[in-house]
Amino acid sequence: MALFTFWQxxxxxxxxxxxxxxxxxxxxxxxxxxxEIKGNKKIIFDFSNCEWLEANLCAxxxxxxxxxxxxxxxxxxxxxxxxxxxxxxxxxxxxxxxxDNTITNLNKKHSGIPFSKYDMKNENEFENYIYKYIxxxxxxxxxxxxxxxxxxxxxxxxxxxxxxxxxxxxxxxxGQYYTAKARxxxxxxxxxxxxxHNVTNHxxxxxxxxxxxxxxxxxxxxxxxxxxxxxxxxxxxxxxEFLKLNQGKLQINSADGYWEEKKGIIFVTDCEYTFPGSxxxxxxxxxxxxxxxxxxxxxxxDIL
Amino acid sequence: xxxxxxxxITNSHLAVSSIDGDKVxxxxxxxxxxDKKVELDFEGIELTITAxxxxxxxxxxxxxxxDKIKSLLxxxxxxxxxxxxxxxxxxxxxxxxxxxxxxxxxxxxxA
Numbered sequence: 001m002a003l004f005t006f007w008q009x010x011x012x013x014x015x016x017x018x019x020x021x022x023x024x025x026x027x028x029x030x031x032x033x034x035x036e037i038k039g040n041k042k043i044i045f046d047f048s049n050c051e052w053l054e055a056n057l058c059a060x061x062x063x064x065x066x067x068x069x070x071x072x073x074x075x076x077x078x079x080x081x082x083x084x085x086x087x088x089x090x091x092x093x094x095x096x097x098x099x100d101n102t103i104t105n106l107n108k109k110h111s112g113i114p115f116s117k118y119d120m121k122n123e124n125e126f127e128n129y130i131y132k133y134i135x136x137x138x139x140x141x142x143x144x145x146x147x148x149x150x151x152x153x154x155x156x157x158x159x160x161x162x163x164x165x166x167x168x169x170x171x172x173x174x175g176q177y178y179t180a181k182a183r184x185x186x187x188x189x190x191x192x193x194x195x196x197h198n199v200t201n202h203x204x205x206x207x208x209x210x211x212x213x214x215x216x217x218x219x220x221x222x223x224x225x226x227x228x229x230x231x232x233x234x235x236x237x238x239x240x241e242f243l244k245l246n247q248g249k250l251q252i253n254s255a256d257g258y259w260e261e262k263k264g265i266i267f268v269t270d271c272e273y274t275f276p277g278s279x280x281x282x283x284x285x286x287x288x289x290x291x292x293x294x295x296x297x298x299x300x301x302d303i304l
Numbered sequence: 305x306x307x308x309x310x311x312x313i314t315n316s317h318l319a320v321s322s323i324d325g326d327k328v329x330x331x332x333x334x335x336x337x338x339d340k341k342v343e344l345d346f347e348g349i350e351l352t353i354t355a356x357x358x359x360x361x362x363x364x365x366x367x368x369x370x371d372k373i374k375s376l377l378x379x380x381x382x383x384x385x386x387x388x389x390x391x392x393x394x395x396x397x398x399x400x401x402x403x404x405x406x407x408x409x410x411x412x413x414x415a
Binding site for chain 2: 159164238303304
């Protein structure tokens with residue numbers, strides 16, 4: 001997806017495309033945008049052509065803004081009012097608050113899971129966020145307790161994967177309920193050690209692995225970059241198994257690798273641009289009627 | 305026998321943090337070294353994940369043999385769904401620590 005920029009005085013204006021979705025093109029555009037900002041001090045995001053932007057992608061866009069703001073880059077957003085639904089969504093999920101030139105009026109009728117930044121060491125705050133916006137959300141009342149439990153477990157497994165493997169200090173997160181499709185997407189972003197870094201440094205035989213090869217290796221059952229005294233290599237398995245039954249989706253974009261599994265079908269490829277961290281998006285089907293009750297009863301002393 | 309109330313470690317109705325799992329592991333490890341029995345009480349814990357179970361219980365299999373773990377460790381008040389998850393964690397730990405990792409780890413680039 002091409003990225004167009006223009007100069008408006010001393011401001012560099014970046015055109016947000018007509019449609020930005022949670023797919024390899026969307027991730028590619030945002031990675032390209034991350035690199036395009038480097039070396040500039042004044043950036044405008046121009047939404048005049050944008051008709052659709054999946055709000056969970058605010059995790060990526062918002063993280064880019066916050067990271068560059070730390071480096072004293074100024075940001076403005078323009079022409080967002082041309083698409084009232086986008087303006088409403090961005091007001092309510094907190095994304096618009098990142099820009100100096102916006103005034104936000106919070107409308108309680110929205111279907112967002114707000115854009116937030118979490119200290120990786122303060123896990124309780126992230127737990128509270130997930131409980132408030134997902135567990136307690138009225139959007140998923142028809143799902144069984146078993147299905148909800150699998151959803152929360154999947155999210156916490158992904159969060160802990162980031163805590164354990166990225167070494168990043170912060171996690172950026174944003175989600176969205178897509179009511180018509182009865183789906184919920186949650187995007188998590190961090191700027192720590194990538195899958196490629198961890199896998200290629202784990203064993204010398206993997207030194208030449210591409211980003212895509214590293215992701216393929218990392219999602220395989222039993223594979224872990226943990227040391228020989230640490231147990232692991234199961235968390236992604238549990239998530240993938242659940243998502244197959246749930247008809248959900250998992251996407252990972254890390255360094256120059258992209259991996260996705262959608263309804264059990266895997267797509268993996270190398271990317272044109274290198275993201276300086278990892279993006280993970282998980283999407284759940286909220287029309288899932290499975291009970292996910294464990295019928296088999298286990299005696300703990302037998303499993304030890 | 306030492307009883308560890310997991311909720312006192314996690315300060316939550318969730319047991320999802322690998323750091324909290326490490327804390328539980330450290331307490332068990334001290335007791336096991338003294339051949340003391342340990343009871344893990346999951347009362348009030350609604351959800352666990354593999355990150356917590358790996359670092360608290362799965363890791364034991366890298367140090368102690370199955371017989372010692374069976375004789376010294378007991379677990380109470382763990383919900384049936386969580387027991388099913390613990391079963392997977394333990395199976396994977398036995399598989400990982402049971403196989404000879406020496407060749408593979410010779411190749412690990414130590415940071």
